[in-house]
Amino acid sequence: xxxxxxxxxxxxxxxxxxxxxxxxxxxxxxxxxxxxxxxxxxxxxxxxxxxxxxxxxxxxxxxxxxxxxxxxxxxxxxxxxxxxxxxxxxxxxxxxxxxxxxxxxxxxx
Amino acid sequence: xxxxxxxxxxxxxxxxxxxxxxxxxxxxxxxxxxxxxxxxxxxxxxxxxxxxxxxxxxxxxxxxxxxxxxxxxxxxxxxxxxxxxxxxxxxxxxxxxxxxxxxxxxxxxxxxxxxxxxxxxxxxxxxxxxxxxxxxxxxxxxxxxxxxxxxxxxxxxxxxxxxxxxxxxxxxxxxxxxxxxxxxxxxxxxxxxxxxxxxxxxxxxxxxxxxxxxxxxxxxxxxxxxxxxxxxxxxxxxxxxxxxxxxxxxxxxxxxxxxxxxxxxxxxxxxxxxxxxxxxxxxxxxxxxxxxxxxxxxxxxxxxxxxxxxxxxxxxxxxxxxxxxxxxxxxxxxxxxxxxxxxxxxxxxxxxxxxxxxxxxxxxxxxxxxxxxxxxxxxxxxxxxxxxxxxxxxxxxxxxxxxxxxxxxxxxxxxxxxxxxxxxxxxxxxxxxxxxxxxxxxxxxxxxxxxxxxxxxxxxxxxxxxxxxxxxxxxxxxxxxxxxxxxxxxxxxxxxxxxxxxxxxxxxxxxxxxxxxxxxxxxxxxxxxxxxxxxxxxxxxxxxxxxxxxxxxxxxxxxxxxxxxxxxxxxxxxxxxxxxxxxxxxxxxxxxxxxxxxxxxxxxxxxxxxxxxxxxxxxxxxxxxxxxxxxxxxxxxxxxxxxxxxxxxxxxxxxxxxxxxxxxxxxxxxxxxxxxxxxxxxxxxxxxxxxxxxxxxxxxxxxxxxxxxxxxxxxxxxxxxxxxxxxxxxxxxxxxxxxxxxxxxxxxxxxxxxxxxxxxxxxxxxxxxxxxxxxxxxxxxxxxxxxxxxxxxxxxxxxxxxxxxxxxxxxxxxxxxxxxxxxxxxxxxxxxxxxxxxx
Numbered sequence: 001x002x003x004x005x006x007x008x009x010x011x012x013x014x015x016x017x018x019x020x021x022x023x024x025x026x027x028x029x030x031x032x033x034x035x036x037x038x039x040x041x042x043x044x045x046x047x048x049x050x051x052x053x054x055x056x057x058x059x060x061x062x063x064x065x066x067x068x069x070x071x072x073x074x075x076x077x078x079x080x081x082x083x084x085x086x087x088x089x090x091x092x093x094x095x096x097x098x099x100x101x102x103x104x105x106x107x108x109x
Numbered sequence: 110x111x112x113x114x115x116x117x118x119x120x121x122x123x124x125x126x127x128x129x130x131x132x133x134x135x136x137x138x139x140x141x142x143x144x145x146x147x148x149x150x151x152x153x154x155x156x157x158x159x160x161x162x163x164x165x166x167x168x169x170x171x172x173x174x175x176x177x178x179x180x181x182x183x184x185x186x187x188x189x190x191x192x193x194x195x196x197x198x199x200x201x202x203x204x205x206x207x208x209x210x211x212x213x214x215x216x217x218x219x220x221x222x223x224x225x226x227x228x229x230x231x232x233x234x235x236x237x238x239x240x241x242x243x244x245x246x247x248x249x250x251x252x253x254x255x256x257x258x259x260x261x262x263x264x265x266x267x268x269x270x271x272x273x274x275x276x277x278x279x280x281x282x283x284x285x286x287x288x289x290x291x292x293x294x295x296x297x298x299x300x301x302x303x304x305x306x307x308x309x310x311x312x313x314x315x316x317x318x319x320x321x322x323x324x325x326x327x328x329x330x331x332x333x334x335x336x337x338x339x340x341x342x343x344x345x346x347x348x349x350x351x352x353x354x355x356x357x358x359x360x361x362x363x364x365x366x367x368x369x370x371x372x373x374x375x376x377x378x379x380x381x382x383x384x385x386x387x388x389x390x391x392x393x394x395x396x397x398x399x400x401x402x403x404x405x406x407x408x409x410x411x412x413x414x415x416x417x418x419x420x421x422x423x424x425x426x427x428x429x430x431x432x433x434x435x436x437x438x439x440x441x442x443x444x445x446x447x448x449x450x451x452x453x454x455x456x457x458x459x460x461x462x463x464x465x466x467x468x469x470x471x472x473x474x475x476x477x478x479x480x481x482x483x484x485x486x487x488x489x490x491x492x493x494x495x496x497x498x499x500x501x502x503x504x505x506x507x508x509x510x511x512x513x514x515x516x517x518x519x520x521x522x523x524x525x526x527x528x529x530x531x532x533x534x535x536x537x538x539x540x541x542x543x544x545x546x547x548x549x550x551x552x553x554x555x556x557x558x559x560x561x562x563x564x565x566x567x568x569x570x571x572x573x574x575x576x577x578x579x580x581x582x583x584x585x586x587x588x589x590x591x592x593x594x595x596x597x598x599x600x601x602x603x604x605x606x607x608x609x610x611x612x613x614x615x616x617x618x619x620x621x622x623x624x625x626x627x628x629x630x631x632x633x634x635x636x637x638x639x640x641x642x643x644x645x646x647x648x649x650x651x652x653x654x655x656x657x658x659x660x661x662x663x664x665x666x667x668x669x670x671x672x673x674x675x676x677x678x679x680x681x682x683x684x685x686x687x688x689x690x691x692x693x694x695x696x697x698x699x700x701x702x703x704x705x706x707x708x709x710x711x712x713x714x715x716x717x718x719x720x721x722x723x724x725x726x727x728x729x730x731x732x733x734x735x736x737x738x739x740x741x742x743x744x745x746x747x748x749x750x751x752x753x754x755x756x757x758x759x760x761x762x763x764x765x766x767x768x769x770x771x772x773x774x775x776x777x778x779x780x781x782x783x784x785x786x787x788x789x790x791x792x793x794x795x796x797x798x799x800x801x802x803x804x805x806x807x808x809x810x811x812x813x814x815x816x817x818x819x820x821x822x823x824x825x826x827x828x829x830x831x832x833x834x835x836x837x838x839x840x841x842x843x844x845x846x847x848x849x850x851x852x853x854x855x856x857x858x859x860x861x862x863x864x865x866x867x868x869x870x871x872x873x874x875x876x877x878x879x880x881x882x883x884x885x886x887x888x889x890x891x892x893x894x895x896x897x898x899x900x901x902x903x904x905x906x907x908x909x910x911x912x913x914x915x916x917x918x919x920x921x922x923x924x925x926x927x928x929x930x931x932x933x934x935x936x937x938x939x940x941x942x943x944x945x946x947x948x
Contacts, residue, residue, distance in 0.1 A: 009683045010300075010309070010682055010683055013408060014408075017408065017409060017412035017413075018412075020412060020413075021412055021415065021416070024416045024434065024438065027434055028431055028434055031428065031430055031431055031434075032431065032795065032796070033795060035428050036795040036796055036948050037795070037948040038948070039948075077308045077310070077683075077684045077685070078683065078684070079310070080308065080309060080310025080401070081309055081310070081683055083401060084401060084404055084405050084408075087401070087402075087405045088405050088408055088409060091405065091409050092409070092412075095409070095413065095441055098437055098441055099416070099434055099437045099438055099441065101437065102430055102433035102434065102437060103430070106429055106430045106433055107429065107430070108428070108430055109428050109430075
């Protein structure tokens with residue numbers, strides 16, 4: 001393995017908003033596919049979209065305690081990166097909740 | 110400084126300066142690779158293009174000053190406004206950032222140069238030559254005329270039959286090569302080439318901003334590069350990617366363009382915000398409030414900015430729910446921006462702000478950028494956007510964001526950092542006059558333009574009739590525009606006076622804390638005579654004696670080592686622990702020749718000399734191999750004493766050499782390009798009209814399986830060759846390299862078979878055109894993997910590769926893996942999708 005353990009710490013910075021991007025891509029892509037194919041009815045389609053949205057929110061909610069745990073056991077020079085990773089994950093959770101809200105109310109296609 | 114220290118500093122200066130300078134021969138300046146020289150060239154060239162863009166803007170304002178003006182005709186006006194936008198975005202804003210980062214990053218990070226100096230030089234030549242193609246077209250009256258975002262079908266062959274659009278597509282793509290080179294250069298540099306001790310938490314905020322920006326460039330530019338290639342192929346050979354009558358879709362161009370175009374706004378804004386975050390604390394006389402929050406905010410902003418592109422397409426008929434996702438993201442992006450603004454305000458409130466000239470520009474930035482941000486919130490709301498779309502309201506908004514959010518901080522930076530380049534400080538009076546002329550001229554021009562837009566005036570019309578209520582606001586905008594231009598002329602005069610006549614300044618005239626002020630002014634070519642150990646965010650605030658100690662060699666890598674080569678230190682990306690000595694290449698003409706080959710490819714394509722393009726692409730490949738050949742060592746190096754009791758390996762023997770990361774980030778770019786290609790294929794498949802196509806490819810499971818098997822052989826060959834190399838099994842290494850080469854070649858042949866024998870003609874339908882593009886992508890990568898394996902084999906035989914010096918083998922393995930995975934996805938997309946069918 002060529003990337004050292006500390007470089008993997010840097011990836012933690014990206015984890016929260018990588019999940020946000022996943023949520024965004026899934027919602028937009030699935031919505032486009034649902035409307036283009038017309039395979040699902042209104043209720044089923046909305047259920048799928050809400051399910052995708054909640055799945056990513058759950059993943060983010062699961063990520064946060066893990067990042068919090070890593071914060072407690074860190075070396076001093078890694079503390080900044082781990083704190084930033086946690087902060088970003090919390091912001092990403094709020095951001096994911098926000099961008100998916102229209103799924104609950106707006107007409108689908 | 111004591112006499113002994115001063116003498117030692119002078120001795121080191123005389124030793125280092127010639128080593129880091131270009132050769133003193135007639136054409137030696139063309140071989141320069143030093144980041145200070147290349148950075149200054151970039152910035153001066155960008156400013157020259159800015160002046161061209163400024164003249165074009167004056168032509169626009171002269172034309173629109175009154176109703177029914179005949180100063181320009183419709184065709185001339187189209188060329189002028191297209192080139193104004195193109196020059197300002199592609200030839201001024203982005204390259205200025207590149208030049209600034211090129212110049213500044215090693216100085217901020219406590220290094221002697223960037224990770225890949227030859228790449229910087231190559232990028233500069235591509236930028237200059239690509240920009241000159243565009244300017245030459247303007248002089249010959251064949252400049253692009255379809256708007257700076259080149260919407261199809263207006264830019265398609267039937268509606269733009271001349272070479273105007275081709276000039277844009279090819280010229281801008283050549284310029285974008287420079288941006289991609291810069292992005293790879295900066296991401297690796299900030300990660301690896303820093304002063305020892307500079308952990309991520311101690312890195313200057315400007316470096317954070319430039320790092321995030323360069324990562325955004327890596328992801329943001331590929332969609333446009335792909336779109337440009339597709340549109341140029343459509344125009345040249347009739348492949349109908351954007352032609353709705355043959356299964357294409359003009360909306361695909363809009364998606365690809367704005368996937369680049371909206372992050373581009375933040376790519377421009379973030380470095381400017383970094384300038385603000387650097388200058389403002391210096392003049393507030395206290396550290397910036399909320400360092401951690403700003404880092405989090407700018408990473409969040411980078412991600413969210415990729416979720417905004419459809420807000421340029423709110424009127425294209427996309428379903429409301431999708432619009433709502435993008436509207437929500439467009440509102441969301443305000444939050445990280447606001448975090449930064451409140452952090453700056455808090456710093457001012459808690460500090461003792463001094464109203465110097467750079468700060469005056471920053472206050473101007475606050476006013477203009479916040480105004481632009483607020484109108485941004487307005488156009489993020491879908492119903493409002495529908496009302497003002499394509500009106501002058503949007504023109505006003507984007508200028509508030511780009512001029513307010515970019516040009517004002519850049520001018521602050523100009524007045525702040527030019528003393529470092531020139532060694533002199535400009536006259537405050539002339540600078541203040543310039544500020545007020547620009548501030549008032551800008552607001553006079555663009556504030557009232559919101560009203561012009563609300564009154565219904567569309568953008569991009571070359572004239573308008575009387576009696577619509579547009580005459581007065583347009584006249585006011587034109588008067589403001591000329592005042593604005595006079596302001597820029599005063600800045601230019603001020604800079605020329607500074608360069609020649611202003612009084613000299615001493616080191617660190619602003620009493621700043623960051624490392625770029627630790628060096629003499631004007632800066633020496635080598636930056637630091639010895640490299641610092643950093644344990645504070647503002648090293649000069651904590652240790653005022655640091656510059657003198659570094660100059661007299663009391664740091665790492667003091668002076669020139671016995672090997673007589675350019676060197677700097679590489680560190681662990683997160684902790685800043687020193688881990689390697691990076692050997693930097695010296696002056697070379699290769700970047701210039703390689704850029705000439707690239708420009709030759711584009712020019713031959715422009716004039717339909719396709720055999721010339723193929724020939725010059727071959728020349729470029731040859732030069733690239735020569736370039737790669739001149740790296741590495743033929744013997745295992747011993748660790749080097751860098752000072753402070755540390756011995757470090759040279760980078761060819763280091764696990765995390767910059768080249769490994771360079772390959773990694775190149776593949777990030779490549780993967781984004783591939784993802785954009787797949788997106789385009791799926792978009793056309795599901796959304797475009799006139800699908801299904803008349804016929805799909807002839808099914809051939811045997812070919813699919815054979816191609817996959819060949820790709821697997823290439824991946825396995827690359828991986829096992831790297832492993833055999835580590836184990837010192839040289840015969841096995843040779844065998845597996847041959848397997849990798851053979852697998853790659855066979856897979857490339859498998860990809861070539863599809864469009865040649867199995868697919869319908871690519872001009873028939875967008876489906877067949879897409880299959881050709883996917884096959885070409887797969888063939889290119891499998892072919893490069895094969896060439897790469899043979900190249901590494903020759904390098905092994907020439908002694909460049911050993912169990913210790915294993916970078917070639919590891920990079921080859923990484924590339925083969927990428928080519929294998931992406932190739933397998935291409936096979937799936939080509940052979941499986943017809944089985945799924947069209948919705």
